[in-house]
Amino acid sequence: MLPAQDLELLRKTLGRDLTDVEIACFENLWSEHCSYRSTKTLLRTLPTTGSEVLLGPGDDAAIVRFSDTCALAIGMESHNHPSYVDPYDGAATGVGGIVRDVLSMGARPIALMDPLYFGPLASEKNRYLFEHVVAGIGDYGNCIGVPVVRGELVFDPSYSGNPLVNVVCVGTVKPDRYITARVKRPGSHLVLIGSSTGRDGLGGASFASRDLAEDAEAADRPSVQVGDPYTEKLLIDAILAMAETGKVLSCRDLGAAGLAGASSEMASTFGAVIYADRVHLRETGMTPREIMLAESQERMLIEVAPEDVALMGEIAEKYDLRWSDIGEVIEEPRYIVKFHGETVADLPIDLLVGGAPLCAWDKKPYSAETPFVRPTMPVKDLALAVLSHPDVARKNWVYEQYDKDVQLQSVSLVHDAAVLRLEDKALVLSCGCNPRHIYLKPFEGTANAVIENASNLACLGADPLCIVDCLNFASPEHPETYWQLEQSILGLGDAARKIETPIVGGNVSLYNESDEFGTQIKPTPSLGMVGRGEIRRWTAPKSGEKLALIGKTEPDFGGSVLDAVTGCGGSAPAMADPAVVAVVRDLVREGRTTATDLSRGGLLAALAKIAPRADVTLTGDPLEELFSETYGRFLVAVPDESALAGVEYRIIGTVGGDALTLRLKGETVVITPEELETALSTTTRTMRF
Template sequence: MLSAQDLALLRKTLGRDLTDVELACFENLWSEHCSYRSTKPLLKTLPTVGSEVLLGPGDDAAIVRFSDTCALAIGMESHNHPSYVDPYDGAATGVGGIVRDILSMGARPVALMDPLYFGPLDSEKNRYLVEHVVAGIGDYGNCIGVPVVRGELVFDPSYSGNPLVNVVCVGTVDPGRYITARVKKPGSHLVLIGSSTGRDGLGGASFASRDLSEDSEAADRPSVQIGDPYTEKLLIDAILAMAETGKVLSCRDLGAAGLAGASSEMASTFGAVLHADRVHLRETGMVPREIMLAESQERMLVEVAPEDVALMGEIAEMYDLSWSDIGEVIGEPRYIVKFHGEVVADLPVDLLVGGAPLCAWEKSPYSAETPFVRPEAPVKDLALAVLAHPDVARKDWVYEQYDKDVQLQSVSLLHDAAVLRLEDKALVLSCGCNPRHIHLKPFEGTANAVIENASNLACLGADPLCIVDCLNFASPEHPEIAWQIEQCVLGLGDAARKMETPIVGGNVSLYNESDEFETQIKPTPSLGMVGRGEVREWTAPQDGDVLALIGTTGPDFGGSVLGAVTGCGGSAPAIADPAVVVAVRDLVRADNVTAATDLSRGGLLAALAKVAPCSDVTLAGDPLEELFSETYGRFLVAVRDEAALAGTGHRVIGTVGGDALTLRLRDGTVVITPGELDAALSATTRTMRY
């Protein structure tokens, strides 16, 4: 709902009371979800330009040059609240929405990534949410033929009652033929294409801008949209065919705030008149407020010259899609909605779009790190517990639900980063962040999320091209959360500048907390990173290879998986040195390593278990620090000849081969057999399947 202050400001500015349609428009478009009232000044501090950026933030998606003949459209969105209330449809429509954002640029969607964050799996409700969110993403992506090539799964008590479902989509388009979302000239027509409009999703934008309560599942279910991937597939083909004609002047996806949101944002450069009675409907008796604000899925709005309306209609009908000529662009900066000739809304378009007053929240720094308390359990028991944690354990039960090979561009998907063949180069993709580290050190943790994603790309020899983000936080009305948001955004910008990687778009999702579970999510600035390199598959080490560590290890147990399973506390990692990332990238490019993987969740132990499960390793330092520290900017590499690592500051730790993972520690030798490794790494798979 609009605040009393907002209502008073609107009445004063307009000099009258508002109609019900106008109130609904402002309630949704002035919501935090649409207007970024709490974060807009902070977002302006981020670096958004670069030599390859053709179109930065502000549109449905960004456009980044990949080659002289190919550009990437990239965007990232959240669908958090809907995915708690209705996990299958909430997640599925999150995929559908971000795909249409890419499509609206005239780009063909080619890949998806899905960073996901849930409460612990010992809760039946959380297992239900995970199962149905994954199924919703998999079913929708599989049906529309866009592969989910990368993802992340994080489990933490703070997400009980408020899971996070973030989705990245990447598409391809000719660098000289992409479409934008702002209308181009008065006199052109606005044509609505796709599914009929029903009452589903009403108030979705305002629903996404408040916390979840105990009765959300029942009370808020009407705010969750229902998707139809088969219609989406037709819509993809139809919009691409329309774009191919060269006659689409602008295009926008109908997402948050429905037709009102899309048409007003689209028309903000000039103005528009919309005829709500011309919209093709799925339900009878719908009133203008419902028609304008419903968030029915699989709908797009295109601007074309009057003489091209019929052509767009013919293309829509060719793909068995409904369409309506519903409005005109006008030269006066007003947003007018008519219903059977009666004006039901008449607003200054710049007041509706971008006119929401900013919110300035009180900020209060906090300190969440605790002293390290050394766990007393034997090292082997700790190792198996860390490997069995769902953040570290295998994710086969997720991957196998996704058709990763559709479009026949996938090269390598299961280690560090996804590699897709695009023209004669590699499109390399990574996503995610570490919320536990970020909670302890918001600035440093977010900066390290940039470096961690760049590290994933480096293991495939790729350079970062750009970053998109989904900034997920609890309510900014809490002073410590407002400080958290500020520190995370500043840390993100600092690392992006150091890595010379622009942040080209994204999403802010606030009020992620649950009254029912009395939880606030940990700060989760989830990232998607896109890179470019030579086409290469991730390769496994070979018997006899030398194993070496590159980078310096510190006693960084705060926010670690060891901390999650033991409560040991400790300090979170400081910001890593980006130079190490560049050094490893160059090693991979020169084919000087057999394999490379960065160290992240679960530390060195997790890296060894996944890429060198049969090897003989000697570690002279503190066993806990050597095995479980999560210091960033570290890599495990395998080489045939140690001489290939000259000048990298490496440390040889062992060789590949044998019949077990043998860890020769200063306090004794630990042997973890393949059976023990498999049992630990399969723990989450067993939990979710049985």
């Protein structure tokens, strides 16, 4: 429902009562999901420009130059609330929506990433949500032929009742041929292409802007869209064919707020008249409000000159898609909707689009760190518990459901980042964040998420090109949450400036909390980062190579996996110095080392990943050496120490042997290959329902 204060403001501004269509338009376009009422001021502090940025935030996707002949279209979205109510369709349509955002720029989608956050799998409900979200992403991506090349899985009790489903899509387009989403001239026609409009997804934007109640599954199911990937594949081919003609003036995906959202935002540079009765429908008897606000999937809106409408119709029909000439651009800055000759909406377009009053919330800093309590379990038991934690253990069951090699551009998809071949260069992709660290230190934790993603790229020798974000938080009406939000955005901007990488787009998802479970999510500013480098495949270290640690280790246990399995508490990591990232990037580029960064699970997890058979000697405190999660650290393997000339490092062991042998202060711990395999496969066994 439109808040009473908003309705009263609109009545005063317009000097009249509103029609039901107008109320529905404002309810959705002034929602938090569409208008960023709580975050717009904060988002303006982020660095968004750079030498390679051709089009920054504000469109369906950003455009970033990759080479003289190729640009990237990149966007990131969430589909959190729908994925709780209907996990399969909610996740599937999240993929479809972000793919169409990239498609609307005239770009061919080539890769997806999916950072996912769930409650513990011990809960039957969480297992159900997890299984069906993964299936929805896999089925939709596989059917449309866009590979899921990277992802993240985090499990924490705060996501019970409100899982997070975030998706990144990257596409390619010629630098001088991309399309934007703002209409270009009065007199143009607006043509709707794709699936017929039904009643699915009604009120989706406003639904995404509130918390989930106990009866959410039954009451809110009509707000969840239902996807059809086969139609989406036809739509991809059709829109690209239309773009190739050079006659598409602008284009927009029909997502949040349906036709009302797409057409009003698209026409906001001038104005528009929409003829709702011309829209091709799937159901009879639909009202103007339903036609305008339904969020039926697989639909696009294009602007073309009147003489080019027939050509677009021919292309649509070639791909067995329906189409309708449903409106025109007008010079007067008004948004008008007509239905069988009756005007059912007539609004100042700048009031509808961008006119929502901003929200000012109280903020309250908090301190959640607790003193470190040393675990009493033996080090080996702690090691196996950490390796068995689902944040560290293998997730093969998930990744095997995704077709990662479709389009034949994948070079390396293991370990730190995905590598795709693009022209004669490597497109390198990474995603994610650490919500437990961010909860304890929102500024530093978010800054470290930037540095960790840059570290993942550095391990493949790539420079970051740009960042997209999905800022997932609980209700900003809680003073502590709004403080988290502010600190996270400030930390994001600070780190992005330090590594000289612009933030070119993203999404804000608030009110992520559940009455049913009594939970509020941990702050989760999930990131996607794209980089460029030389084509190289990640290779495992060779037996006999030396293992070295680059970067200084601090006793950072708060929010660590060790903390998650023992409750040991402690301080969360301070913001890392990104200078070491550049050092390791250069080492990898010069072929002097194989590297992995240290993150979840600390040094132990890194050893299990790249040197599961090695002889390692650690002279410091065993817990600090193995389990601390200080950022800005790398485990590297080199043939001999001369490869690290000019770099500050510490040799800790040698690759090879029959087991992972850890020579610690006071004891030697041996983890056999069988024990390691059992620990690392625990989560995969749990996931096989």
